[in-house]
Amino acid sequence: AQSVTQPDIHITVSEGASLELRCNYSYGATPYLFWYVQSPGQGLQLLLKYFSGDTLVQGIKGFEAEFKRSQSSFNLRKPSVHWSDAAEYFCALSNSGGYQKVTFGTGTKLQVIP
C-alpha cells in the first residue's frame, strides 16, 4: 500500500523567511511525487513533480523540492516566503505503473506573518 505523511499540520513563518514543508512517503518502488497548493475554497494547483532524473526539482512560484530515496522524503522548500504563499499544501504520490492512483497527504497549512 502507498501512503504519504505530512507531519506538520500547521506552520507559521515570517514574510521573507525560508520555508521547508516536510513530506514522507511509503511505496515499494520509486514513486511519482507531487506538491500541490490549495487556496481557501479553491481547487489544487500543481507546484512541481518528480518522476525521475535530477532529484532536485524546480517548480512554479519559486518553490523547489528534493527527492531523497534513502529518507523516503520529498520536502518542499522556498528561500523567501511571500504573504501570497499562505495556503494549504499537499504532498501526493502516484504509483509509477498501471493504475496510477494518486494518494494525498493530510496537508500543511501555511500561515505567513508580516
Next chain:
Amino acid sequence: GAVVSQHPSRVICKSGTSVKIECRSLDFQATTMFWYRQFPKQSLMLMATSNEGSKATYEQGVEKDKFLINHASLTLSTLTVTSAHPEDSSFYICSARSSGGASSYNEQFFGPGTRLTVL
C-alpha cells in the same frame, strides 16, 4: 496548460434532493476522470474513478448507489449525489487525466471544486 472546469462551484440543497455536479476537460480529452471528496481541514479522499464508456470504479466505503457517476464522453463526467443528507456536505473535486502523449505517466489536472451544502 490543461483546464478542467466544474459546475456548479457552489450548491445548496434540501435534504432528500439530488444534486448533479459536472466535470469537464476543456482543452483535452480525458479517458479517465477522478472524483474526490474533501472534508473541512482534511485531505482529498478518492471516491471513484470514472472511465469513459464504462462503469465507474468506487473506492472502498463509497456507496455507488448514492454517488452516481457517469462518464458519457471524453470531456464530461458527472457526479450525482442522490437523496442528499447533511453529512454529504463537503467539497467535491474532480480531476481529469489526459490520454495519449509520449510520457508513460499521464498527469491529472484538477477542477476548482464544488462546495455542496445540504440543509
